[in-house]
Amino acid sequence: MSTAVYRSICRFGDRVIYPILPNFAKPGWNHAAGPKTVFFWAPTIKWCLVGAGLADLARPAEKLSLSQNVALFATGAIWTRFCFVITPINYYLASVNFFVGLTGATQVARILHYQQTQPKAADVLPAV
Incomplete structure (x- = not known):
């Protein structure tokens, strides 16, 4: 059906x-990766991850998950490379994976910057 x-x-x-x-x-x-194939529609839907990453730019860095964003960065980097060695080469999929990795890396940088610039809990507590 x-x-x-x-x-x-x-x-x-x-x-x-x-x-x-x-x-x-x-x-x-x-084309073998054109709009009549899953090789087109899967990346199209994956752009939602990029949109979510961009929306997270409005969230405070302390509310973001380091492990989640490291995973997004690694996934984007690995799959971007893979898109250039598969047949057919899928530039559209490579572009979305590149931007998934880029948004993940941006969020990781924000989180690490926040962690480095915030005073430690022991430094904030009053001396007894």
Whole structure:
């Protein structure tokens, strides 16, 4: 059932969307990593991680998770590299992974800066 729906959507796109695409975008329509494949839609959804990371810029650094942001940075760095060695090379996926890593690194820097500039709890306590 889902295959039939998918093929119907692709045929609709071929009839309606492809003719109105600008010339520079037409070669990508049927590309191995184009909008008819999971290689396009998975990175599109992954941009939500970048959006969440950018939204976290408004949060105070003490409320952020160091381990979570280190994981985002590492994931972004590893998968960006991987996108250039897989077939087909997926520049779109590489771009989203690069920005996932960049937002993770930015948050890690914010957290570490906060931790370095805050006085230690022992320094704040009054002497007895």
